[in-house]
Amino acid sequence: MELKAFTDCTLTYLEKTFGLIPTISSSVMNNWLSMPVDVSEQERVELLGFQELLELNVQHWNEQELSLNFIGPIFAMVRFSTLRFNLFAQRPLRAKIGEVELYGKPDAFIASGFREPEIPFFAFHEYKREIEASGHPAAQALAAMLAGQALNSTPTLPIYGCYVIGGSWYFMTLTEKTYRISPDYSARTNDLFDIFRILKALKIIVAERVEQ
16 A cells, blocks of 8 residues: 655646546536625625735745735635534545555645544645745645545545635646646735635535535
């Protein structure tokens, strides 16, 4: 059995080892990103306040500072914490897929369960402003999504993901062996309202999955 940490994964490794196929067209992604969800005027005002912080600090914040001052508050505004599912951070996640065991601690993931994560539906990774030689956040997020897929009782259902590099957000979907990475959404522009809408849509999707 090969042990492979999320942080050691590359897109090439995941594609060759697990037969994953990238695509530029995904109905799952399109439906998620285009889901009509209202963003209230109060939410817009709060988002603009956080955007000002981001604009002032994004060039020098480290990962933890970006998380504490911007990403965390955005997730908190969506209120992913419920008695049926929750947003977990730095919790161990591992799954055996064939002859490989993937493992790691995603920066955050949404899973069923209240105090302890049970079945993951969404994985999130945050990165510094530059891509390091040790790996790419897309691969780390995709590895966590693949582990989540293996842990789901219905692996044919899609798994969702996201990674952030500085002010740029990228959304991901994994459906069976096919994955899609969205174009970037800049939190420093009006894209921020779309980012928030997409996260609110994700909460609706996860709530529906938990009820199934």
